[in-house]
Amino acid sequence: MSVELSVVVPMYDEAEVLPLLVERLRPALDGTGASYEVVAVDDGSKDATPVLLQRYRKEWPQLRVLRLRANAGHQAAISAGLAYAVGDYVATLDADLQDPPEVLAQMLEVARRDGVDVVYGVRSDRSSDSAFKRGSARAFYRLLRSLGQTSAQVDAGDYRLMSRATVQAVNALPEHHRVLRFVVPALGFPSASVGYRREVRAAGRSKYPLARMVKLSVDSITGFSTAPLRLATWCGIGGGIAAILLLVYALVAQLRNQTVAGWTSTVVAVASVGAIQLLCVGILGEYVGRMYTMMQGRPSYFVAYDSAAEDKDTDTTVKRVATAAEQSRAS
Missing domain, CATH: 3.90.550.10 (Spore Coat Polysaccharide Biosynthesis Protein SpsA; Chain A)
Incomplete structure (x- = not known):
């Protein structure tokens, strides 16, 4: 049925x-x-x-x-x-x-x-x-x-x-x-x-505790949208522009014989660029990980x-036994 x-x-x-x-x-x-x-x-x-x-x-x-x-x-x-x-x-x-x-x-x-x-x-x-x-x-x-x-x-x-x-x-x-x-x-x-x-x-x-909810959220975003990849691209462009502006500022300050800030400005610049790079690498890693899983082809x-x-085997067995019994009675 x-x-x-x-x-x-x-x-x-x-x-x-x-x-x-x-x-x-x-x-x-x-x-x-x-x-x-x-x-x-x-x-x-x-x-x-x-x-x-x-x-x-x-x-x-x-x-x-x-x-x-x-x-x-x-x-x-x-x-x-x-x-x-x-x-x-x-x-x-x-x-x-x-x-x-x-x-x-x-x-x-x-x-x-x-x-x-x-x-x-x-x-x-x-x-x-x-x-x-x-x-x-x-x-x-x-x-x-x-x-x-x-x-x-x-x-x-x-x-x-x-x-x-x-x-x-x-x-x-x-x-x-x-x-x-x-x-x-x-x-x-x-x-x-x-x-x-x-x-x-x-x-x-x-x-569904908080950890599983976070995992579900990550799977939802990386599995359904490519916007994070575009975000990584824009972060990279923004970091590049910031680096160019910092270079121009350093050159102008050097030509004018002005004192450039010491380790504070250096640490801030390095930390900012490093943070952007880590963010981009992490986002790319999520997508690479999904592609790696797909290439493995392992069932979920x-x-x-x-x-x-x-139940199907039981029904078949019952029919087989019934058929054998009928043949035995007929012989």
Whole structure:
């Protein structure tokens, strides 16, 4: 039977929130009236998440478990789910319940009614987030939009619904460190949005501390915009002009027999030029590092287990045994 809706849920050490997720997600999907599957991507969890997933899979036939061999990161886990999902529509949802699963029915209805390829979940109410997180998120989105001319909405994260054509386009992209919240809008497919209130994390702890947020920001900028390279170029030009002006000043002062400032001016000049050079080298290094990773061609994730394959093998075994039993009775 064909699957109309696949829901990809990346998970990493989500044993505390998993029962609450199942309690809300299953009735929300059953209420859509669509045939569906839930692709739970276990991103190398070290707690009881794998055990709980297997337990729920026995009670919930639509639950599919995809386990990665090692922790690959949030975006890589979503990419793995997109590669294995089979639905006509594919939604991505975090396990922490900050994005309410009940909105999925509305997203699917909008996609069916308007015939759009992407339906974004937009956080119309972010009062549950801290003022720092709200402010930094808005500033970063605006910065990236000005740098890369992206059409990504300010308060849209990784909660979205995509058509099969959109998923195939994303899966065909060659880049490894892609940030899907900016890649999907860049495709330019017809889209719509659904607003919702962002809730507090239901249980457990956040998997996105400040260090990971900074890494995500760097991947977003270097993977989506060449503006930093242009910034390095302008810094180099500015440093060169400053050096020429300093040389002219030194020559004029020498011709007039004026005393030139000693070590202070020298240290300031050397430090300024050195800072500009280090900045340019660092920016170039980010892009060279990305090209190096692409040339290596290493996958972003490795799948260790897929419950759908196990179910398929079980069905084949049952049919084989039944056939053998019928032949035995006939003889």
